[in-house]
Amino acid sequence: MLDKLSxxxxxxxxxxxxxxxxxxxxxxxxxxxxxxxxxxxxxxAKLSEVKDKxxxxxxxxxxxxxxxxxxxxxxxxPTKEWSVLALVEKKLAKSVVTKAxxxxxxxxxxxxxxxxxx
Numbered sequence: 001m002l003d004k005l006s007x008x009x010x011x012x013x014x015x016x017x018x019x020x021x022x023x024x025x026x027x028x029x030x031x032x033x034x035x036x037x038x039x040x041x042x043x044x045a046k047l048s049e050v051k052d053k054x055x056x057x058x059x060x061x062x063x064x065x066x067x068x069x070x071x072x073x074x075x076x077x078p079t080k081e082w083s084v085l086a087l088v089e090k091k092l093a094k095s096v097v098t099k100a101x102x103x104x105x106x107x108x109x110x111x112x113x114x115x116x117x118x
Contacts, residue, residue: 051069062098063088073113083110083112086114086115090116091115
């Protein structure tokens with residue numbers, strides 16, 4: 001995963017604190033089930049940062065029309081592994097995708113996946 005997080009401005013930190021406070025309130029109300037999800041929320045925050053950092057380069061690839069964070073899919077079913085998801089107009093065999101437009105298997109140690117949009 002990421003070794004170093006981006007530097008945030010004072011406004012970003014203030015906004016982040018409001019979000020953290022809202023999550024804290026949610027967890028206090030939600031009880032044990034909500035607390036069990038804190039690791040998942042932390043993981044998705046790291047994934048979002050990787051997604052944001054690489055979104056422009058992924059969107060520059062042929063056939064890629066969107067980038068998101070989501071569960072990795074295998075055989076059409078979600079796994080329990082989070083990934084940076086490259087959304088494509090049409091899923092193609094790797095053999096017909098140009099090398100420049102082949103989504104890497106991972107970005108900064110974060111798994112990637114390719115999924116059909118819409």
